Amino acid sequence: MVWALGLMSGTSLDGVDAALIETDGVRIGRTGPSLTLPYSPELRAKTRALLDRAAGLAEDDSDVLAIARDLTVQHVEAVRLLREQAPDLEPAVIGFHGQTILHQPELGRSWQIGDARLLQERCNVPVVHDFRTRDLENGGEGAPLVPVFHAALLQQEQRPVAVLNIGGVANVTLLGPKDSDGQRGVWACDTGPGNALLDDWALQHTGQPCDFGGTLAAAGMVCQDVLETLLAMPYFARSMPKSLDRLSFHPEAMALVRDLSAEDGSATLAAFTVESVARTAFPVRPGMWFVAGGGRHNPVLMDGLNRRLGNVASVDILGWDGDALEAQCFGLLAVRCLRGLPSSWPETTGVRQPCVAGKTVGWPSP
Numbered sequence: 462m463v464w465a466l467g468l469m470s471g472t473s474l475d476g477v478d479a480a481l482i483e484t485d486g487v488r489i490g491r492t493g494p495s496l497t498l499p500y501s502p503e504l505r506a507k508t509r510a511l512l513d514r515a516a517g518l519a520e521d522d523s524d525v526l527a528i529a530r531d532l533t534v535q536h537v538e539a540v541r542l543l544r545e546q547a548p549d550l551e552p553a554v555i556g557f558h559g560q561t562i563l564h565q566p567e568l569g570r571s572w573q574i575g576d577a578r579l580l581q582e583r584c585n586v587p588v589v590h591d592f593r594t595r596d597l598e599n600g601g602e603g604a605p606l607v608p609v610f611h612a613a614l615l616q617q618e619q620r621p622v623a624v625l626n627i628g629g630v631a632n633v634t635l636l637g638p639k640d641s642d643g644q645r646g647v648w649a650c651d652t653g654p655g656n657a658l659l660d661d662w663a664l665q666h667t668g669q670p671c672d673f674g675g676t677l678a679a680a681g682m683v684c685q686d687v688l689e690t691l692l693a694m695p696y697f698a699r700s701m702p703k704s705l706d707r708l709s710f711h712p713e714a715m716a717l718v719r720d721l722s723a724e725d726g727s728a729t730l731a732a733f734t735v736e737s738v739a740r741t742a743f744p745v746r747p748g749m750w751f752v753a754g755g756g757r758h759n760p761v762l763m764d765g766l767n768r769r770l771g772n773v774a775s776v777d778i779l780g781w782d783g784d785a786l787e788a789q790c791f792g793l794l795a796v797r798c799l800r801g802l803p804s805s806w807p808e809t810t811g812v813r814q815p816c817v818a819g820k821t822v823g824w825p826s827p
């Protein structure tokens with residue numbers, strides 16, 4: 462096993478998560494420290510504004526390149542701070558997701574910005590990046606990629622279980638019951654919105670980056686008519702696997718809640734996240750739902766999920782760090798890339814055959 466350093470900057474645009482994990486790409490050994498280096502309000506606002514324009518931008522657009530460089534410098538700093546915390550855990554590789562600014566699987570496109578070469582040069586560690594392109598080229602959605610990591614973490618679990626990540630977008634991994642050979646089905650999809658709509662609504666109405674503690678939503682009433690209209694969007698009629706862009710439900714969703722009070726709008730958007738999970742047609746019924754990502758800190762989401770699904774708990778009860786999971790995942794995926802092991806399957810992304818994710822920088826070619 463080696464130490465791998467994973468870097469993830471998710472669709473919530475809140476900052477860079479960095480984590481160290483010991484793995485051979487299949488098994489997971491010890492977990493090292495992790496941290497989040499928040500984006501400054503300026504960097505967050507610049508990146509958020511880029512998302513709205515990304516579909517019309519060229520790869521070498523000067524704004525894209527400037528923001529990509531700022532983001533990369535932020536990642537370099539996250540690596541430096543993490544290595545300072547654990548000087549003895551020398552990473553063999555860095556898994557660098559990059560910042561998603563556009564995800565259009567229907568056009569075979571998913572765009573993560575960030576300069577892998579600059580990161581490799583500054584950190585002097587081989588880097589694996591561009592994790593989604595090959596899956597898309599082979600007919601997949603390019604997301605979610607985290608199921609292989611969830612399955613590795615839950616190798617000992619015998620029951621059918623689900624891991625639900627509530628980030629900007631929400632995604633689920635379902636692990637079926639183990640058969641007599643110890644094999645199990647793994648299915649995945651993005652279920653619908655996570656926190657992104659809630660965050661944009663909170664910023665608009667309170668000036669805060671999110672509805673901390675779900676207090677705004679808890680004070681409101683769900684508008685059922687708006688909720689049903691939101692859930693009638695075509696995405697929810699599609700079967701899994703399927704994936705989303707952070708802005709997939711903008712501006713329709715924001716227009717639908719526009720006339721609601723700040724509290725009712727937040728309550729309705731929280732119910733949208735909960736219902737979109739509860740109404741997804743899953744191939745197996747999990748006995749337990751483990752929730753990761755920032756959304757697990759929002760009691761309105763957690764209570765809503767518990768009411769609708771039952772047996773819902775934060776991944777923290779497993780001893781996992783729910784804020785570091787995605788960063789740890791990209792450490793594992795980096796090692797899988799170096800070893801030529803696949804990271805996506807027809808049941809997780811819709812890819813035609815099992816597919817190796819990532820490209821290497823600073824790693825000797827075979």
Ligand SMILES: Nc1ncnc2c1ncn2[C@@H]1O[C@H](COP(=O)(O)OP(=O)(O)OP(=O)(O)O)[C@@H](O)[C@H]1O
Pocket residue numbers: 470471472473474475626627628629630631655656657659660670671672673674675753754755756758759787
């Ligand atoms: N105390 C809290 N109360 C309410 N919501 C919270 C709290 N802490 C975090 N969140 C929510 O979690 C979000 C961050 O979640 P997370 O870091 O999992 O997202 P991400 O990794 O960027 O997204 P994705 O998984 O889609 O890539 C915040 O934007 C906020 O909406």
Ligand SMILES: CC(=O)N[C@H]1[C@@H]2OC[C@@H](O2)[C@@H](O)[C@@H]1O[C@H](C)C(=O)O
Pocket residue numbers: 471472561563564571603604605606607608626628629630631632651704705787
């Ligand atoms: C294109 C993109 O960045 N997708 C993210 C996003 O955030 C959550 C969900 O949508 C998931 O599909 C994916 O991230 C995780 C890490 C994944 O690929 O598994």
